[in-house]
Amino acid sequence: MVKYEGKVVIALQVNGEAHEVAVRPSDLLLDVLREQLGLTAAKPGCLNGDCGACTIMLDGWPVKSCLMLAVEAEGHVVLTVEGLNGTAPIQKAFVDADAFQCGYCTSGFLMVCHALKTQNPLMPKENIIEEWLQSNLCRCTGYQEIRRAVRLMYEST
Amino acid sequence: MIPFNFIYYRPDSLQEAADIYSTLQSKGQKAVYFAGGSEIITMCRTGSIQPKAVIDIKNIPECGLLSLYNQKLQIGSVCTLNQISESKLFPLMRLACGRIADHTNQCRITLGGNLCGSIIYRETSLPLLLADAEITLYGPEGERTVPLRSVFYQCMQLKPGEMIVQVQIPVWALSARHYHIKKTANEKIDYPLVSVAAICKDSKLRLAFSGICSYPFRSEQMESALNQQTKSFEERVKQAAELLPEPVYADAEGSGEYRLFVFKNTLRQLLEDWDNGKI
Incomplete structure (x- = not known):
């Protein structure tokens, strides 16, 4: 104990x-x-x-x-x-998709997206992506770009 | 930050956990059993509670079981909602777990925490009440396994120092036809205006509800009303609504009148789907 x-x-x-x-x-x-x-x-x-x-x-x-x-x-x-060391596919995807504005929420989104990829190595259905992303808020409302970054992450790996 | 200190215990057995609780209680010190911790941490941070000790039960093997055994599904109290969903063993429970909080929080919120929490909705109780689940409890007086409905009335009715060890669900419920819908006022992730869970047993619908009253419940009287095949959907829904066990719940999310409107429409849709074989 x-x-x-x-x-x-x-x-x-x-x-x-x-x-x-x-x-x-x-x-x-x-x-x-x-x-x-x-x-x-x-x-x-x-x-x-x-x-x-x-x-x-x-x-x-x-x-x-x-x-x-x-x-x-x-x-x-x-x-x-x-710990992602700037090399995780989601980090490049966020840059390529312009998936941040003020950046305060970015760390959290990166981790939830990285976990999504870890648990679902192949592109999951849209509803699964949505379900995971709904755990995080972006007050700059960059949700479409973040969704695009997730797709880019899967397409690039 | 939690603005006070507490003692943290992580026992390896049920006996150790209960002994710690009893020892602290005998000294007049408040202890709380701790699993996912979402609610306890929040309440500590805001000063709603100030326990002297937390007893983390995640290391107790019996509390972490999630498996089929002896024609029953055992779900330990520290299994997270996400673990229960990912196991895909109990489809109705999977639907209920998938609509509690958000996905990341589902990776921390536990079955025991949801059943024992202070938030009134306790939506994991609905599939369990419908399935005639049994629950194993452990406390200073030892272990007991009883029907959930005998210790879940509005909320868990635990004896001092008791904790939930696990629930057992009979296998018939794992493959039964079922239905789950949660209606919220605005966002998908929110507390329910109305949650309805239904399961088919012996060609009859069983129904349990959260959100419509100030506590979750299963009502056999309402089930009887809704299963009257000779009456119209409207008549059945109207009669069921008249059998609600208390006045309709009202808060900032929805007035009582609005909740009742949503409730009736949801029940009507359910009956139509049932009649059309969509359930």
């Missing part, structure tokens, strides 16, 4: 690297990624699980890091936009 009380050191696997971080059990994964590991791609938005700006991947699935404790990530594989 695990018991954490007060400040504790936990091991996290983030972007292929092992890290040790000192956290309170009530610290959110989003805050630990940003403030302790300096991984600022995941953005604080609504902090309520609605906007998706903080989306990361956990064991290959998209997760909103504002709704997860850092201690829960122990033993799991965390991936943020920094």
Whole structure:
């Protein structure tokens, strides 16, 4: 059994690297990624699980890091936009499709799209793409371009 | 950020989890069982609750089962809505899970969390009530397996310190003809004005509802009204609406009058589809 009380050191696997971080059990994964590991791609938005700006991947699935404790990530594989290294097909597709304006939501969309591709290597039906993308909000309303980027991602790989 | 500290426990067994709860309770310290954590984290962040400890039950094997066993489908309480959907084992439940929150949140929200949550809709209860599911609970007094409907009235009626271990669904429900529709006021991802789930058993429709009242429910009286083949759709729907267990729910999403309008239209459509063999 695990018991954490007060400040504790936990091991996290983030972007292929092992890290040790000192956290309170009530610290959110989003805050630990940003403030302790300096991984600022995941953005604080609504902090309520609605906007998706903080989306990361956990064991290959998209997760909103504002709704997860850092201690829960122990033993799991965390991936943020920094871990894509600028080489993921979705990153080029976003550039080619002009799929961002202010860019605040972009990290979250990149991760949800990358997770979509991870779980569905072949182009899924439109309704599946829509279902996944509905998890994230873009207040610049760049949704059509983001949809186009997803198609480009699949067509280019 | 959560503006206070709590102790985090991750037990490996049901006994450990219940013991932790009992020990804390005996000291007058509030503990909460924690699975996906979406609601607990939000409530902690906003100060609605301030537990002394959270007991993360995701490491307990019995709570994570998702498999067919002994002519029943077992779904552990920490299975996420996405895991349940992806398993494709219970089509009606898959439809219900697919309309709760958004897809990314479905990767965190758990069956147990949805059933025990403070948000009134608890839409995973609908397929379970229709399928005569049983539920296994564990607490300081030990384990018990009972029909879900005996412990789910408006919300989960748990004893102090009890947690959901898993639900068991009889196999007939996994292949039964079924229907699910969720009507929202604006966006597809939203709380329901009305959610209706239906399943066919012995050539009769069973129906359960969320959104139309302040709690989810299955009503056998309403089912009887809606299954009266000799009456018109309008008569059946009107009679069913008169049998609602409490006044229609109203909030900013929809007035009671509007919800009732949507409810009646949805039921009528359901009956037409049923009559036309589309279900």
